[in-house]
Amino acid sequence: MNAAATRAHEAFTAAYGSAPDGVAFAPGRVNLIGDHVDYCDGLVLPMPLAMGTAVAWRRADSPGFEVRAADYAGEAHRFTPEETPPIRDGWRSLVHGMAQLLFEEGASLDGLELLIAGNLPRGAGLSSSASLCIAAGRAILDASAVSGFPPERLARLAQQVEHRFAGVACGIMDQMAIAAGDPGNAMLLDCRSLGWRQVTLPQDWSVLVVQSGVERELVDGAYNARRSECERAARKLGVASLRDVDPEAADFAGLDPVEGRRARHVVYEIARTRDAAAAIDAGDLQALGALLREAHVSMRDLFEASHPQVDDQVDRLNAAIGSNGGARMTGGGFGGAIVAVIEASQAERIAQAINPSTKHQPAIGAGAIRVFN
Ligand code: GLA
Numbered sequence: 001m002n003a004a005a006t007r008a009h010e011a012f013t014a015a016y017g018s019a020p021d022g023v024a025f026a027p028g029r030v031n032l033i034g035d036h037v038d039y040c041d042g043l044v045l046p047m048p049l050a051m052g053t054a055v056a057w058r059r060a061d062s063p064g065f066e067v068r069a070a071d072y073a074g075e076a077h078r079f080t081p082e083e084t085p086p087i088r089d090g091w092r093s094l095v096h097g098m099a100q101l102l103f104e105e106g107a108s109l110d111g112l113e114l115l116i117a118g119n120l121p122r123g124a125g126l127s128s129s130a131s132l133c134i135a136a137g138r139a140i141l142d143a144s145a146v147s148g149f150p151p152e153r154l155a156r157l158a159q160q161v162e163h164r165f166a167g168v169a170c171g172i173m174d175q176m177a178i179a180a181g182d183p184g185n186a187m188l189l190d191c192r193s194l195g196w197r198q199v200t201l202p203q204d205w206s207v208l209v210v211q212s213g214v215e216r217e218l219v220d221g222a223y224n225a226r227r228s229e230c231e232r233a234a235r236k237l238g239v240a241s242l243r244d245v246d247p248e249a250a251d252f253a254g255l256d257p258v259e260g261r262r263a264r265h266v267v268y269e270i271a272r273t274r275d276a277a278a279a280i281d282a283g284d285l286q287a288l289g290a291l292l293r294e295a296h297v298s299m300r301d302l303f304e305a306s307h308p309q310v311d312d313q314v315d316r317l318n319a320a321i322g323s324n325g326g327a328r329m330t331g332g333g334f335g336g337a338i339v340a341v342i343e344a345s346q347a348e349r350i351a352q353a354i355n356p357s358t359k360h361q362p363a364i365g366a367g368a369i370r371v372f373n
Helices: 001-014 090-104 128-143 151-165 172-180 220-237 257-281 284-302 308-321 346-356
Strands: 021-030 047-060 063-067 075-079 109-116 186-190 196-199 205-211 325-331 338-343 369-372
Touching: 001 021, 001 047, 001 109, 001 325, 001 346, 021 128, 021 172, 021 338, 047 128, 047 172, 063 090, 075 090, 075 109, 075 151, 090 128, 090 151, 109 128, 128 151, 128 220, 151 196, 151 205, 172 186, 172 338, 186 257, 205 325, 205 346, 220 257, 284 308, 284 325, 284 338, 338 346
Parallel strands: 063 109, 205 369
Antiparallel strands: 021 047, 047 109, 047 186, 063 075, 186 196, 205 338, 325 338
């Protein structure tokens, strides 16, 4: 059992008086490159983390679900899956929403006691909410003795939960990375077909995840607005989605300035993601680093989804890294985490360079990923 699962098991036993029947787990994810392109049918390169969310569960004889959240002072939510989930109510909306959608898909149970415990920082752009949805979904499926539920289907349901009950018009990257991926290995995911392949980083590279300290708060509105701008740009360009714009032949002249910036970001970010996977395959850290730096500039200047404090940290990291690797803000933006891919031997020096008091949390991932505060 990993750290989150052990904590969920212990907290469940303390809260409900005896041990759970099982503990389900789902990781968080860091996206190496390809941000704000998933809802444009683009290519993304996320990597599931070893940190994540655990949901301990036990079947109950009395009807109804009871969920307790160890990370929120043991707050509880009681419901039946047929009841309408609360809207935009944090973890309650997510767990209740998953239960409802899985019941519509045929899961069935009399009653269930659940306890959530995780070790992903919230609001850090590491996908704590998709991680919770998938972990809760797995717990409900395990408790219903449903096996072989396709990961793509679970990912789609978790995305629906975000759309319908959390008010976030997110793409499919996080849910797919978390439901289908493998902690410590990146995946090149085609968000149109949901086809993907594993992309393995060379052993002597390291992935650093640095928490910027700028929390992503109340950014759902800005996220949804960006998505609408991309959809408007696609309509004006006469394509189903920005994925269909050829980067070599793109003509953005018919767009207004905002749509033009958004569309340029998306079209070239998809191309960069394809190139980044090729650079990793070729073991070319310099080429990958250049793409990561370009991707950050694009999120900052074209997508306008960065934050001055994050830009400052990215610049300092890139200065410390030099040409052998690169750093960028990762995920939805407006704060959150920074990802850097560097030579493993340089990890400590580079992390110290951005913050001399940085202390790193226990190593996570397949030995190569480290999360720094
Ligand atoms: C959030 C969303 C994803 C994706 C990223 C940006 O994490 O949940 O669907 O759009 O932002 O790449």
